[in-house]
Amino acid sequence: MIRIFLCCSAGMSTSMLVKKMEQAAAERNLQVEIAAFSMADFDDAIQKYDVCLLGPQVKFKLADFQAQAAKLNKRVEAIEPMTYGMMKGEVALDQALSLLELA
Amino acid sequence: MEKVIERVEQILLPLASKIASIKYLVAVRDGAIFAMPFLIVGSLVLLLLNLPLSDPNNFMYSQWYTNLMTEYKGDWLQPFYATMGIACIFISFGLGSSLGKQYGLPEIPSGFLSLFAFMLVAAPVTGWPPAINASYLDGKGMFTAIIVGFLAVEVYRLLVTKNLTIKLPEQVPPAIARSFESLTPVIAIILILQPINITLSNMGDGVLLPQLLMDLFKPLISASDSLGALLFIAFIIHLLWFCGLHGANIVMGVVGTFTLTNLQMNQEALAAGEHLPTIFAGGFLDNYMNLGGSGATLGLAIAMAISKSAHLKSIGRISIVPGVFNINEPILFGAPIIMNPILGIPFILVPMINVTIAYFATSMDIAGRVVALVPWTTPGPLAAFLSTNFNFGSLFLALGLLVLSTFLYLPFLNVYTKSLMAQEQAERVKKAAMNNPAIA
Numbered sequence: 001m002i003r004i005f006l007c008c009s010a011g012m013s014t015s016m017l018v019k020k021m022e023q024a025a026a027e028r029n030l031q032v033e034i035a036a037f038s039m040a041d042f043d044d045a046i047q048k049y050d051v052c053l054l055g056p057q058v059k060f061k062l063a064d065f066q067a068q069a070a071k072l073n074k075r076v077e078a079i080e081p082m083t084y085g086m087m088k089g090e091v092a093l094d095q096a097l098s099l100l101e102l103a
Numbered sequence: 104m105e106k107v108i109e110r111v112e113q114i115l116l117p118l119a120s121k122i123a124s125i126k127y128l129v130a131v132r133d134g135a136i137f138a139m140p141f142l143i144v145g146s147l148v149l150l151l152l153n154l155p156l157s158d159p160n161n162f163m164y165s166q167w168y169t170n171l172m173t174e175y176k177g178d179w180l181q182p183f184y185a186t187m188g189i190a191c192i193f194i195s196f197g198l199g200s201s202l203g204k205q206y207g208l209p210e211i212p213s214g215f216l217s218l219f220a221f222m223l224v225a226a227p228v229t230g231w232p233p234a235i236n237a238s239y240l241d242g243k244g245m246f247t248a249i250i251v252g253f254l255a256v257e258v259y260r261l262l263v264t265k266n267l268t269i270k271l272p273e274q275v276p277p278a279i280a281r282s283f284e285s286l287t288p289v290i291a292i293i294l295i296l297q298p299i300n301i302t303l304s305n306m307g308d309g310v311l312l313p314q315l316l317m318d319l320f321k322p323l324i325s326a327s328d329s330l331g332a333l334l335f336i337a338f339i340i341h342l343l344w345f346c347g348l349h350g351a352n353i354v355m356g357v358v359g360t361f362t363l364t365n366l367q368m369n370q371e372a373l374a375a376g377e378h379l380p381t382i383f384a385g386g387f388l389d390n391y392m393n394l395g396g397s398g399a400t401l402g403l404a405i406a407m408a409i410s411k412s413a414h415l416k417s418i419g420r421i422s423i424v425p426g427v428f429n430i431n432e433p434i435l436f437g438a439p440i441i442m443n444p445i446l447g448i449p450f451i452l453v454p455m456i457n458v459t460i461a462y463f464a465t466s467m468d469i470a471g472r473v474v475a476l477v478p479w480t481t482p483g484p485l486a487a488f489l490s491t492n493f494n495f496g497s498l499f500l501a502l503g504l505l506v507l508s509t510f511l512y513l514p515f516l517n518v519y520t521k522s523l524m525a526q527e528q529a530e531r532v533k534k535a536a537m538n539n540p541a542i543a
Contacts, residue, residue: 009352012480013432016425039352040133043204056436057349060120081347085437087421 002032004096005045006079007065008055011038017079020089021096032093043068051099052076053092056084075099111346111442119348126205131249132356134198135363139476141193142363145186146370146385146475150492152176152183153373153474163493187370188237190363191244195221195252202256208263212285216259217252220292224251224300224312239313242367245360246320247313251296258295259288327361328383333458337392341451344397347441351397362387366473373474373492382465385473389429390487390497391461393479394505396431398450399457401483402509404434406516412523415516428480438519445519446512453508460507461500470496 004021006014015036025032037045039061046052046069054062059078069076077099083091122128155161156168196214203213225239225247239247262268268284296312303310317324326332336358343350365384372379395401404426407419418437425433440446464470470487471494477486487501488494 008432009349012430013425016430016433040136055349055432056347057344057432058352060116060123060348060353063120064124081436081439081441085418085433085435085439087433087437 002030002051002097002100003049004032004034004051004053004093005049006034006036006053006055006092007039007042007045008036008058009039011036011041013057014055017084017087017089017092020087021093022089024089024093030093046072046074046076050074051096053096053099054078056081107442115343115346115348119343119353122353126202127253128356129205130198130202130253131360133201134194134196134248134252135356135359137197137201138190138193141186142190143476143478145183145188145190146366147477148179148183149187149370149373150475150489152179153492155493184237187241187367189240190242190367191221191225191240191248192218194245195248198249199252199256202253203259206256206260208256208259213256213259216255216288216292217248219289220251220255220296221248223292223296227311239311242363242370243317244313245364245367246316249360250316251312254295255288255292258291262287262291324361324364327358328365328381330459330462333383333387333462334455336388337454337458338451341398341454344435345441345447345450347436351393366476369472369474379472379474382462382472385476386479386486386490387461387465387473388458389477389479389481390473390483390490390501391504392454392457393429394457394483394501394508395426396429397435397454398431398440399453399504399508400431400434400440400450400512401426402505403446403512403516404431406509406513407434407438410516410520412520413527414523415520427482429483430480443519445515445522449512449515453511456511457504457508460504464496464500468496470494470500 006018006021008014018034018036021034022032025034033049035045035049039058042052042061042065046065051074052065052069054065054076056078062076062078065076077095079092079095082088083095152172154168156163156165157172158164196218199217200210200214202217204210206213221244225244226235226237228235268287271280271283299312303312303315336354339354340350343353362383362385365381368381369379369384392399395404400422404419404422407415408423410416410419415438418433422431422434422437425431435441438446440450461470465472471491473490474492475490477489479486481489483505484498484501488498491497
């Protein structure tokens with residue numbers, strides 16, 4: 001089971017992308033758990049999940065979050081603005097998976 | 104264009120991330136977030152008890168409601184006092200625990216130390232049986248809660264890092280030893296704050312620290328309730344968003360302190376039956392500026408959904424429903440508006456026009472003033488109607504601004520659509536040429 005979480009200001013707009021990613025995963029028969037959290041919940045979420053994708057609008061927290069994730073040997077990356085705007089679940093899922101393979 | 108974006112990002116990103124990582128700002132925002140459910144429900148209770156139905160001059164006057172309130176209003180005030188009436192107790196604990204957590208200190212003791220410091224200066228006990236004077240535990244205590252809360256956690260941190268805690272011999276069980284460790288910060292906070300209490304109470308008629316701080320911050324609070332402040336805040340939020348950064352998230356920690364204090368003044372006036380004093384209170388920006396999300400993009404989303412450009416049409420379609428609930432990242436990043444010079448112009452100007460109109464309409468009492476908090480995801484016109492105690496002027500103002508913002512976006516959208524369609528056409532020709540080399 002792969003566990004991915006998305007993170008933005010309140011976890012609202014990322015929850016839309018979560019749905020699209022779940023659809024993409026279902027089409028590929030991938031066993032994944034995907035969730036969206038607010039930035040305040042990052043500390044707890046990074047403990048439980050394997051990888052984090054950050055909404056581009058909160059990219060200003062990227063360095064901070066990457067440092068925290070590195071302590072747990074986990075990775076965080078920001079989602080490309082266009083991927084986010086178009087709600088491309090496929091692309092975001094691929095991004096999360098590629099982060100895990102490199103980890 | 105790419106280069107410009109890169110430059111702007113190089114300058115703004117480190118700045119924004121510096122601001123976003125200021126621990127004090129994060130703590131204030133977290134404190135407000137923890138308190139929000141209590142404040143929202145509490146202000147709805149206040150609304151239900153003060154509906155405009157018992158004013159004989161109002162066309163909605165109703166006898167049964169007036170009778171009901173004369174009979175039962177007193178019974179239902181307690182939930183209001185236990186929420187909005189002690190707003191700063193929630194905020195104080197919340198900001199203390201957040202700051203403590205950021206410093207790697209235990210959260211709950213940090214929260215309690217902050218709350219303790221606040222109660223020490225803001226909640227004088229008098230008489231027998233002892234009664235707490237709660238007049239500064241509501242929004243009026245905001246600045247005090249913030250200042251002494253930070254002080255308390257800083258003292259705690261200092262004592263822990265300098266190892267200045269009470270040490271007991273090794274034979275003492277660890278659990279008991281730990282309970283003594285947390286004594287020193289409590290003592291230190293008393294030694295710092297109680298002399299201030301005593302000094303202030305000996306001055307003239309005697310004042311409380313929160314009273315003093317409110318007087319001190321008064322010029323700043325009244326400056327916050329002005330058109331200039333509104334325009335400045337609207338501009339900063341949307342400039343940051345235009346650069347791809349969550350503007351509201353970055354500035355609302357500070358702005359929220361003022362809007363909550365202003366809201367408190369309105370609620371007090373409402374409960375006392377007086378004219379409401381402040382305009383920029385509570386969710387004023389959500390009511391009239393964020394119609395469909397930052398930039399008032401709901402109308403734009405609808406216009407895009409019927410656009411001739413295939414790209415804009417698909418973005419518009421996925422944006423309408425979230426837009427109703429003030430979420431518009433798909434439009435911001437998808438259209439895109441971010442770093443798009445054509446749509447960027449109305450994106451920054453429309454909110455400023457909206458707040459200007461809303462400010463004047465409210466100051467002339469055409470629209471009502473905010474007395475209640477509603478969740479920021481409440482659709483704009485509905486939020487305006489609810490938060491102003493069912494004021495029809497506010498409802499129509501929000502609806503009018505929604506229509507106006509749509510029309511202001513349209514000419515820019517048309518220009519952008521044309522440029523996109525030319526691109527889409529060029530791509531189609533290219534594709535056709537690849538499929539059928541004979542044409543080329």
